[in-house]
Amino acid sequence: MIDEIRVLAGDAVARARAAGTLDDLRALEAEVVGKKGALAGFKRRMGSLDPDQRRHVGQALNAAQWEVADALGARRDELDQAGRRSRLERERLDLTEVRAGRDAGHIHLVAQVIEELEDTFVGLGFRVAEGPEVEDDWHNFSALNFGEHHPARDMQDTFFVDLGAPGEVVLRTHTSPVQVRVMECQPPPIYTVMPGRVYRNEAADATHLAVFHQLECLVVDRGITFGHMAGTIDMFTKAFFGEGFSTRLRPSYFPFTEPSAEVDVRRPDGSWLELGGCGMVHPNVLANCGIDPEEWSGFAFGFGLDRLAATRHGITDLRDFLSTDVRVLEQF
């Protein structure tokens, strides 16, 4: 009987190892180790044996039971693995063939630069103000101390709008009218930057646009000096361009500031970039906005954004900023 059991077990192990499917294994399991299986049959026949024989047969049966179960388990694992492998193989993807379908979208380079500059100034404790693009003569010129005969009022530079009295309404030629609006509606202290679109009536070419963007910075407080202006511009330059950059101020002229200066930025390689203009707010401008120039002083600082962005990205024709060609827009 023990031999029979061993033969049965050996045969079952061999069949288990050869089984091709999980169903075959289940059938084999039922046939050999199941409740009604062959090993159970031997178990039933054990009652007729003497106790000594019964003990030996019992041990043989247990060993056979374990041997077959192990073989079944091992084979089941093998078949599971193979099944999973083939299933996974059927799901195989080549990830290099995948494309996004649509891209991430694009914020216009000018808007990106404006946000970056705003953030830099916000970090220095400034607020951001905006104003209309169609302005009256008062805000664009008169309040800013442009005399009646100032050449900037020439038809060559200014777009005049067919509203109001002749010459009364213009497309703003700079962001400085926002200075006036801020000072008119807010008492000092003022620490504000003003980004925006401006217009000049001149033919656009690679280095000039009729429609472009500026950012203006205005500080009005007690005890503000030219030294503060130089320090703020220098700190801004380092924050925006990097530590290796520095600035230089050269005397210049603007009707709405005095003393006035041009701002040059020195790149780490020693070359210079003309950034914009600045100056101490002219006492007439403060007075025009209802601020006592003997009590308060301030400075203003402004520059063109398009050229700044162009320098940074190697754009040689400023007209690309007005392009609606997606081949341009998708690059930023």
Next chain:
Amino acid sequence: MKVLLSWLQELAPFPDDPELIGDTLSDLGTPVEAMERIGEGWDGIVVARVLDLRPHPDADRIQLVDVDPGDGGPLQIGCGAFNMAVGDLVPLATIGSTVPGGLRIERRKLRGEWSNGMLCSSRELGLGGDHAGIRILEPGAAPGTSLAEALGVAPDVLYELEVNPNRPDAMSVAGIARDLAARLHLPFALPEPTVATAGAPAGSATTVEVLAPELCGRFTAWVLRDVTVGTSPEWMQRRLTALGMRPINALVDISNYVMLELGQPNHPYDLHRVAGGGFRVRRARTGEGLVTLDDVERTLTRDDLLICDGDDRAVGIAGIMGGAAGEISESTTDVLLEMAWFSPAAVSRTSRRLGLRSEASARFEKGCDPEGIDRAARRFCQLATEICGAVVAPGSARAQGDLPSRAPVRVRPARVNALLGTDLTADHIRDQIEPIGFACAPVEGDLDVMVPTWRPDTTTEVDVVEEVARHWGYRAIPIRQLSQPRSGGLTARQARRRGVRRLLAGLGLAECLPLPFLAPGQLEACGLPPGGIELLNPMVAEESVLRPSLLPGLVQATALNAARRRPGVALFEIGHVFGVPPPGQVLPDEREHLAVLLAGREAPAAVATWLVLADQLRAEAPDVENAEVPGLHPTRAGRVLVAGPDGATPVGTVGEVDPAVLAGHGVEERVAWLEVDLGALLDGRRRSGAFRPVSRFPSSDVDLAFEVPEATSAIAVERTLAGASPLVWSVRLFDVFRGAQVAEGCRSLAYTLRLQARDHTLTDEEMAAARAACIAAVERAHHAVLRG
């Protein structure tokens, strides 16, 4: 304004250090736009004599010139200029030499004829100016002499300076030298020319009458007799040419030379061609005409000031340009010289109105020195005596008008320091500005500063502060940092606008900033009502209308991309639009709009974008209503709304662009469109930001279908459901049905409601009550009926 280093050095002992001079000029606010070394690089350029001229057999625009280059010649040169005659001396760049522009001269054939060198123009020699013909040299030099020796030219430096409107003094060589000398602590004094006079006094030969004293502050007339006009000397021509003026004849050249040197424009007339022998200075009569020296007939107004002769006939427009009458010619023997001061505003006004600018008007506009007139006249007379053999009559005929009044400017050192952040004493201040002519008198710790007559721009304390800063040096002012702690930041509106940009970019859209101007008819071509606000002086007609909508610009962008084989663009723009001013306002109704354009997509894509946008901004009660909208597809368009103070308020339009508009632009795909008043949306009411706790108890779904009138917004029904019971967690529209089973003018809208309580599992009774509440709310609010 251009200046030569050698000319500056005549006025003050400036060092031979072109870089230092250039840097200092820039640092003083007269930035060097260009610096050119001239009279260098003339090796191998010699004087040659023209021996023969003959046509090129095969070319009309080249002639063959035989020259003697010093060895007797003849040497054949091909030349494209025709202004020389046999016997003239000309500059010849010989074989192997390199002209200042960098061109290396080699023997070469021009249309089959050998050219053994190049004859040079002034510009080719680096002398600036005229390129019209070959430079003809003064007679006297032997052929073969080096050009530098023949011209007596030492190497020189030409600076081109930018001059700001507040620096009238920098419109002259002397003014620039004065400023520069002060900064470099070098002595400077204006030259004081002395002139011997003879004959009858000027006053006996001429008269001067100023009839418009408010426009002409001073008018003087000087008489020079026995003049030989001729040509001016080579050195003078060279300087004039370098500074951009064309030599004409000795008297005109002297006139220009004095203007460049001292900044005083002046005008020499032929005494015998000025009728009546005198001047009347008066306003023009309306419509009065004059032919100016440039041969243009000018029509004048009462605002213009004329110089007239003794017979009251106009001979020139004051301060701008003379007329042809009275012009100096080779036969002139007696000269009447005008030196005057005119009102800057008047000259500027006339010059702008006529579109006529001259070297004289550029100086009068900025403001000349009325006290410099006599010196400039003496300088003219001195040069005319030396060069033309003039005999100068004693004195001058003169008339006085209104000159700007002068009063000392009180300058407080405390104020100077408060503006500059410096620690200057009154003495420091005086040391900065006295060398440039500002006379300082101490008054109780302050200074009374008398501004020199050549600085009419300077009238107030802050003007003087700028002069102090300029000469103290901007770079010497100590840098300070702002010290007050302040909280910077964006306004809510600015921060939300940035959120909109991020969202739309995240949806795959590209932001663009098209030119904000429209062409006439472009609004109509986009189905929009005409009547955009127009520019009075557009650059071109195609860019003459301010946009009232972002639609035309983005439709044009779509067409452009489609034409470049890029259909399916997804664009957005944030920009200002301009509506007709509301009553009582001059400025337009200017608003900030947001537009979204989705080419190749249908209207629902735009609506979906609107809903995501409204959600991003947490807009309260965002909605859509179907409506016909100009420019949009008549049956696929609507308005978008948010909660306002008076209920639902339209803030924009949504749908598809009208197919007819697209066809008119050559766009063949459908285009979804959304345009909102971003300002109204950003400033609009926001839904509550209070947290709504989520439940850990099971939720149950209930489906409800209603017959709802077509005019009722499905979004509004959804919102009613969401608010009908506190147990409603979410609502989703899952089916829309139209057909025979639904009442006429209605459609069936089916919603799934997810019901949930925060603190327990819902009972059947609770669910039934919530369901009933939802049904009742919708039926009550929307004339809807539950479908069985």
